Amino acid sequence: MAKKTTSKNETTKEVAEKNKKRDIWDKLIDMDRRKATKFIIGGMIIAIIFGTIALISDSLANNAYDWEYYKLHENDLGYWRGEYGYQEFLERDREIYAQADWLRFQEAIFENLARIGVNFGLIFVMVGFIGYSADEDMDPKKRQLSFLLAALVITVVMFSALSTGITISVG
Amino acid sequence: MKNLKSKKNLTIFLTIGILFLILAPIVGEMTETILIDNEEDELVDQESQVSFHNVDTYNVSIKENQKITIKFSVYAQNVTASLKIFGKGLFDSEYNKNDTFGPLNVSGRYFLISRPTWSGDPSWYGYTETVVSCVQDDFYYIEFMGDGAPGNTIWNEPGEYVIFVYGSNSFNMSKEVIYNIEIYIDGPSDVIRSVFSSIGWVMLIVAGLVIINNSIKSIRSE
Numbered sequence: 001m002a003k004k005t006t007s008k009n010e011t012t013k014e015v016a017e018k019n020k021k022r023d024i025w026d027k028l029i030d031m032d033r034r035k036a037t038k039f040i041i042g043g044m045i046i047a048i049i050f051g052t053i054a055l056i057s058d059s060l061a062n063n064a065y066d067w068e069y070y071k072l073h074e075n076d077l078g079y080w081r082g083e084y085g086y087q088e089f090l091e092r093d094r095e096i097y098a099q100a101d102w103l104r105f106q107e108a109i110f111e112n113l114a115r116i117g118v119n120f121g122l123i124f125v126m127v128g129f130i131g132y133s134a135d136e137d138m139d140p141k142k143r144q145l146s147f148l149l150a151a152l153v154i155t156v157v158m159f160s161a162l163s164t165g166i167t168i169s170v171g
Numbered sequence: 172m173k174n175l176k177s178k179k180n181l182t183i184f185l186t187i188g189i190l191f192l193i194l195a196p197i198v199g200e201m202t203e204t205i206l207i208d209n210e211e212d213e214l215v216d217q218e219s220q221v222s223f224h225n226v227d228t229y230n231v232s233i234k235e236n237q238k239i240t241i242k243f244s245v246y247a248q249n250v251t252a253s254l255k256i257f258g259k260g261l262f263d264s265e266y267n268k269n270d271t272f273g274p275l276n277v278s279g280r281y282f283l284i285s286r287p288t289w290s291g292d293p294s295w296y297g298y299t300e301t302v303v304s305c306v307q308d309d310f311y312y313i314e315f316m317g318d319g320a321p322g323n324t325i326w327n328e329p330g331e332y333v334i335f336v337y338g339s340n341s342f343n344m345s346k347e348v349i350y351n352i353e354i355y356i357d358g359p360s361d362v363i364r365s366v367f368s369s370i371g372w373v374m375l376i377v378a379g380l381v382i383i384n385n386s387i388k389s390i391r392s393e
Contacts, residue, residue, distance in 0.1 A: 079293045085285035086297025087238060087314040087325060 028127060029134045036131030043124025050117030053110060061107035068100035119157045126153040181381050188374030195367035202358035204240060207231070209353045215252070217346045219337035220275050223266045226335040229354055230259070233317055235329050241282075241313040242353040243336075245305040252338035252350035253304040255279035256315055259331035274337040278302075281319030285312045297323045305350065 031039075075096060079089040132138060132146035208229055219225040231239050245252050256279050257265070265273050279301045286296040299319045303311045317328025338348030 076293060079285070080287045080289050082287050082312070085240060085283065085312050085314040086293060086323065087283050087285075087316065088240075089285075089293050089297075 028130065031131040031134070033132065033135055033138070036128045036135070039124050039128030039131060043121045043126075043128060046121030046124065047118045048121075050114040050121060054114035054118070057107050057110035057114065061104050064100050064103035067103065068096060071096045071100075115160060119160060122153050122157045126150045126157070129153065177381065177385055181378055181385075184374045184378035184381065188371045188378060191367050191371030191374065195364050195371060198367060199360040199364035202360045202363055204355040205358040207239075207354050207356050211351050212349050213336075213352065215336055215338060215348045215350070217339045217348055219348070220253075220339055221272055223262075223269055223273050223335075226274050226337045228262075229334040229352070231332050231334060231354065231356065233315075233327070233329050233332060233356075236327055237329070237357045238314055238316040238325075238327070239357075240355040241315065241334065242310070242351075242355075243303065243305060243313060244310040244351045245307060245349070246351070247349040248307055249340050249342040249345070250338060250348050250350070251304055251306050251341070252336055252348050253302055254311075254313070254334065254336050254352075255302050256282055256332055256334050259333055262333040262335070274335065280315070280317070280332070281321070281325060282313050282315040283319065283323065283325045285314065287312075294323065299323060299325060 072093065075089060075092045078084055078092070079086065084092075127150075129146045129150035133143045133150060135143065138146075213227065215227045216225050219227070233239065241254070243252075243254050253275075255274070257277075258280065261277075265277055270276070281299045281301055283297055283299050284303065286298075287293070288296045299321060303313065305311060314325065315332070315334075316325050317330060317332070319325030334354065336348075336350060336352065338350065340346055340348055
C-alpha cells in the first residue's frame with residue numbers, strides 16, 4: 001500500500017497516524033496463529049450456543065401438539081373434579097389453544113434468530129481458517145487444507161442463508 | 172475481594188430469579204379467585220319472595236373480562252331458597268316500585284350453572300338459568316359475567332350488579348329461610364404470573380450477563 005504524503009492541510013503527524021492505522025482486511029490476513037485459533041474456538045462456541053437454541057425451539061414446536069392434548073385433558077379433569085366451573089373451563093381451553101399456537105409459531109422467530117447467530121459464529125470460524133492459511137510459517141499442506149475448510153464453512157453459511165437449511169441425518 | 176462480591180451478586184440474582192420463576196405459577200394459582208363474601212346459615216324471612224325490601228342482597232362489581240363465582244346451597248328442612256342476579260339499575264327501580272311478589276316475578280340476568288359429571292364431556296353439563304331454587308341438600312356452582320343467553324353461553328358486561336336471595340319455608344310454624352352462599356371474584360392472577368415470571372427471567376438474564384462479564388475479565392487478565 002502506497003504511503004500517503006503530506007498535503008497542504010495535513011500535518012506530518014496526522015499522516016503518520018493514518019499510515020499506522022491498517023484497514024480490517026490487512027489485520028485479518030496478518031493475524032497470528034494464536035488469534036486465528038481464538039477466532040475458531042469463539043466462533044464454534046457461538047455456533048453451538050445458537051444451534052442449541054435452534055434445537056430447543058424446534059423440539060418445543062414439534063411437541064406442541066402433545067403438550068396441547070395433555071393440557072386439554074388436564075383441563076377436563078379440573079372441571080370434572082369441580083375445581084372450577086364451565087366458563088373457567090372454556091377460558092382455560094382457549095388459553096391452551098393460544099399457547100400451543102405460540103409454541104408452534106415461536107420456531108419461526110427463534111430458529112431464524114438462531115440461524116443468524118450460527119452464521120455469525122461460522123463466519124468467525126472461517127476467518128480463523130483464513131488466518132491459518134495466510135500464516136506463512138505454517139506447513140503449505142496445512143495452509144491449503146485451512147483454505148479449503150474456510151471455503152467449506154462459507155459454503156455452509158451461504159447454503160443455510162439461501163435455502164431452508166442443511167440436514168445431517170445419523171442412522 | 173471484588174471477585175467475592177461479584178460471586179455474591181451472582182448468587183443473589185440466580186436465587187431471586189429461580190425463586191420468582193417457581194413462585195409465579197403458585198402465587199398465580201392462589202390469586203385465581205378472591206373470596207368476597209362467605210355467609211353460612213344466613214337467615215332471610217319468607218316475606219322476601221313478596222317484597223324487594225326483605226330480600227338479602229350482595230353487591231358486586233364486574234370489570235372487563237372478569238367473572239364471579241357463587242356457591243349456593245341449602246341444608247335446612249322445608250326451605251326453598253332462590254337466587255337471582257339483577258343489574259343495579261333494575262334492582263334499584265324494582266326496590267322503589269316494590270311490587271307484590273316482585274322478587275318472584277321479575278326476571279334476572281343469565282348465569283351459568285356447572286354440573287361436573289365424569290360420565291360425559293364438560294360441554295354437556297353446563298347450562299344457563301336466570302334463577303336457581305335450592306331445596307334441602309341442593310348445591311349450585313354458578314358463574315356470572317354480566318349476562319348470557321339460553322343454552323350454555325354467558326358473556327362479559329362490566330358493571331354493578333346485585334345478587335339477591337329470597338325464599339319460602341313450607342313449615343307452618345317457621346318463616347325463616349336458611350341458606351349458605353360463597354361469592355368469589357376473579358383475582359389478579361394473570362398480572363401476578365406475568366410480573367413474577369418477568370422478574371425471574373430478568374434476574375436470570377442479569378446473572379447470565381454477570382457470568383459472561385466475569386469470563387471476559389478473567390480471559391483478559393490471563
